[in-house]
Amino acid sequence: MKNLHVNILATLLILVSATICYYKVTELKLPLLPVQESELWTIEAKVTYKRTAGPSKVSMMLPKQVPGYVVLDENFVSGRYGLTLENEDLNRVAQWAIRRSQGDQTLYYRMQLIPGETPEFKDKNVAYPVEQDYPEIMRTALTALLEQVRNKSADTKSFTHELLQRLNAPDSDENVKLLRKDAATPEAWVSRVISILQGARIPSRQVNLLILSDGARHSRLVPWLQVYTGERWVTFNPKTGESGFPSNAVLWKYGDKPLLDVSGGKSANVDFSIYKQSRGMIAVTQQRAGIINGPVMEFSLFNLPVQTQNVYRILIMMPVGVLLIVLLRNIVGLKTFGTFMPILIAMAFRETELAWGLALFCLLLALGLMIRFYLEYLRLLLVPRLAAVLIIVIILMTFVSLLSHKLGIDRGLSVALFPMVIIAMTIERMSLVWEEHGAGESLQQCAGSLFVASLSYLLMTNEYLEHLMFVFPELLLTLLAFTLWLGRYTGYRISELWRFRSVIVKGN
Amino acid sequence: MLWKNLLNPSKRLRELGLLGMNQRNGDYILKYNQRKFYPLVDDKLRTKKLAQQAGIAVPELYAVIEAEYQVAHLSEILAPYSEFVIKPAHGSGGEGILIIKGRSKEGCRKLNGALLTKSEVDHHISNILSGMYSLGGQPDVALIEYRVDFDPVFEQVSYQGVPDIRTIVFQGIPVMSMLRLPTRMSDGKANLHQGAIGVGIDMATGRTTGGVWHHDLIDAHPDSGHTINHLEIPGWDNILLLSAGCRELVSLGYIGVDIVLDSKLGPLMLEINARPGLSIQLANKQGLLPRLEAVEKIKSIPSSPEERVKLAKSIYRQTQNSQVL
Known part of the structure; x- marks a missing residue:
């Protein structure tokens, strides 16, 4: 009867602790092994402008989510400015406002990222574009080009790839040269490609990437192209036709709206500076887990002050x-x-x-x-x-x-x-x-x-055990369960086999 | 046969029904001995008084030394007695027991003939009072009592000291007994881990069946060379009766009762142990489990000790048939 009680209790304890561990490992991605390091990117956007008379308002586009990365932390340094954040379908907009100020103004936005997967958010229903009114001469060139590309492609993805390659080819025919005309800046080029794709009734949009490179001081956003295949958005390099994001790129904003919009000021400018740090995986993942799933991690030992943490590192062993x-x-x-x-x-x-x-x-x-x-x-x-x-x-x-x-x-x-x-x-x-x-x-x-x-x-002092116990303190319940079981162990002790050896050897 | 036993020793022990320390604690002591009754046996003074009230024969208590100042008057207190035993009321495992068999001008003579000066005796009592021999170092009292003049029947097979009979009494039924014989090594003490011999006893007849010294099975006393087999213990039924009666005394289900044989007074109960050791199984070359399980099967335990002694003998015979060592 007592054994049954102990067994049930111990099994329950083990189940609870195993469940929490499993959740932490699979959902929160807490590492089972110690000493893994992760790269932590810090992006700092510095907004400068010269104010003119009257109140001024600065709007800057910010990412809502960064595909392929997890935002660990972000903060705004805005002095006496009032700050509001707004969600605008795929982007976020930070608005700084002030009634009175003087001279050169500087505002900062800082964001910390680590690589990791976040759930993708769903795009709204994609509207299929209607054919535009192109000038007569362009329409002919366009129809011819699209016809050629269509013959050499199977689906939207290969169509876009083929189209971009033809548009970018150095030795291209007259049709392409005509279509390429007057699109000098990268932004203009992407919007030109988008309008050509509209001719084929393919939904497409501009996305703006920030390339992460350690120590970059004056980075700018790079426009990139996304095409809707009917199921999902596929990213293309508008210059080469290669699909996919470049490595270490952060999708900063969707669409072709300007990054910065200042009213009541002039010579507005955004400068991105980027640097990379290595951080202990545990700290990073704990922080990340805290962002993904607050309540569970509220009770993490990592929330304690560092000194107390160090005491618990010993106690929990x-x-x-x-x-x-x-x-x-x-x-x-x-x-x-x-x-x-x-x-x-x-x-x-x-x-x-x-x-x-x-x-x-x-x-x-x-x-x-x-x-x-x-x-x-x-x-x-x-x-x-x-x-x-x-x-x-x-x-x-x-x-x-x-x-x-x-x-x-x-x-x-x-x-x-x-x-x-x-x-x-x-x-x-x-x-x-x-x-x-x-x-x-x-x-x-x-x-x-x-x-x-x-x-x-x-x-x-085993490093592995120490890590396990500290990151998964619920393992204490498992230890407790084993102790309970040992408390009902009524078999022989190994020393008793020795103590009763005369019986074992001579018996019979 | 031998190599098989060595290959799987725990299986062999289980076959023999040997009770291990974990099982003794988990299945018997925790289950049958209620903690609230422990003080009755842990304090030898209380046990003695209870036994006297119940009419169980115990060695006469001469004096109780409770405080340090009484040590100064020790010689007055001890004046009438030339032989006595000093023991701590809360001692365990026979520790702190000093047996004085005679006195001279210089001091007291120990069992082995060594002389103790008065100050050495005083210090021993002080140590007892300060809790040196009690569990957890709690302050203790020292008992001074009658030194048992042991029955000469065991003279040939004991080296000084007092041989005693330890019986495991489970729910009032004596299940296993052994005779404990002091040796030169045990310094006159009857505790097995101090070097005494444990001799198995046939519960039905009261005859010894061969013994164990340290961890070796032996047939003769190591100091005198006399055989320890087939000795007849006088008044065996009385001893069983006395042991069985101790159950009501302390309300504990699983106890070890220590009894000595006095040449004039017959069997006297020395102490009761709430955590009796396991060596008794080695002395008897048999496991306790078959007998304990047989007792557990009995639905109602008779209230009279005589009935229980009869039961004890029948359980002994039963288990002898079923398992042969």
Whole structure:
């Protein structure tokens, strides 16, 4: 009956923790492995203009979403300007307004991006364009060109590709030359291509890209072409006819509306500067997960101040060590001084590192024991004796630190990190066991404790485990479940197989 | 046969019905021993008083030393007695027990003949009072009681000290017993982990069946060389009766009762243990589980100790037929 209860409880705990983990891994894309780095792009748009008399209003187009990237953070530096953000079908518009100002004005917009997938938003129903009234001479050229292209293509995508290649070919025929006329700027060229595509009744639009290159100072938007195939929008390079976005490009705005619109000012200009940083994957993904899905990540340990985070990095590893102790004591049957003493020693080893930790610990214990045996001769009462041992331990620690400092061994200083109360109690217990059961038994228990401490140190400092526990603290529930199960383990301990060996061997 | 046992040792233990530490704690102690009754057995003074009220024979209590100032008057308190035992009320595993078999001008004589000065005895009592032998270092009291003049029947097979009989009593039914014989190594103490010998006992007849010393099965006492097999324990039924009666005393379902045989007073109950050890199985070369399970199958346990002793014997015979070691 009790076992059933424990089993149900443990299964529930494991289910809950596994579900949260699964969600975090698959939906929030939290990494299972530590030390992955991600590139973080920072884009800064600097808007400058000279104001004229009267109130001024600055509108700038901003992306609503950036395909292929996740916006981690954005902020506006706008001084005394009032700021409003508006959604305008595919774009966003930031509007800065001020009633009175003087001289050169500067406004900043900053955005941080990391690569990643965001759900695509749906375009509105695409309207098929009606044929335009082209001048007579152009219409003939256009019809001829479209006819040729149509013969050499299978669908919208290949049609557009073929068309763009013909339009861009250096040795083109008269028809193409005519169509290319008066389209010098990239924007004009894209709108020319769009109007040609209208002739074939293919919906198309201009998109404006920002090419991400580390350290760019005066980047401009590059117009690009998108064609609707009937199912989705396909992107084309208007100069070459290649489909798809160039690498490291950010889709800044849709359509051919101007990026910046200033009323009450002149010589308006936008300058993009871009730089790249590498950031620890954990921090980035946590931040990203927080943006994608707020409530779950509200309870992430990453929301704590960094100092507290560092404390929890250590604390959250303790249950792993505790589970190890349970295993070693109840399944293996190892004897240690005190139940959780090895864990506290292992925590001290974190700072001192294993070899030094063991050496310092043994040194302290040996010195302490020697003095403890002398105290035994003085016949002190228990509590004063314990207090005396504690004081002596601290004196010894000070002494070891001073000596190692004089000798120039910096590691020796870390002796101060040992939990001295624990050491004092260990010395006391060890001397009792020594008196009552002999040196062998006491050294055996001491070796057992140190073995468990070393093992749990290795486990608790394992980089992979540490990452897992910190990013997925719900694993604590799994640890709890296993501990519950171990609490109902009534089988033999491995040490009992040895203890009852005479029966096993001689039986029958 | 041998290599098969070694290959899968836990299977062999399960076949033998050996009770492991985890199962003892999880399935028996946690289940049958309510924590609120623990103080009754953990405090030997309370156990003794309860037993006296219930008419169970215990060694006479001479004095209780409760505070440090009483240690100064120790010689006055001890004046009438030349033989006595000093033990902590909350001691466990036989620790802190000092047996004095005689006195001289210089001080007290221990069992092994060594002399203890008065100040050494005082310090021992101070240690007891400060909680050196109690669980968790709680302050304790020291009991001074009658030193059992043990029955000479075991003289050949014990090295000084007091041999005692440990019986596991499960729900009032004695299920397994062993005779514990002190050795030179155990310094007169009867605890197996201190080096005493555990000797298995036939529950039906009260005859010994061979023993275990440390982890080795033995047939003779290591110090005297006398055989420890087929010794007859005098008054066996009385011992069983006394053990069975201890169940009501402390309201615990799974206990170990320690009984000594006094040459004049007969069986005396020394102490009750709420967490009896597992070595008794080694001494008997049998597992506890078949007997414990047999008791668990009984629907209503009779209230009279006599009936329970009868049941104990029948359970013993039953389990002997079913499993042979």
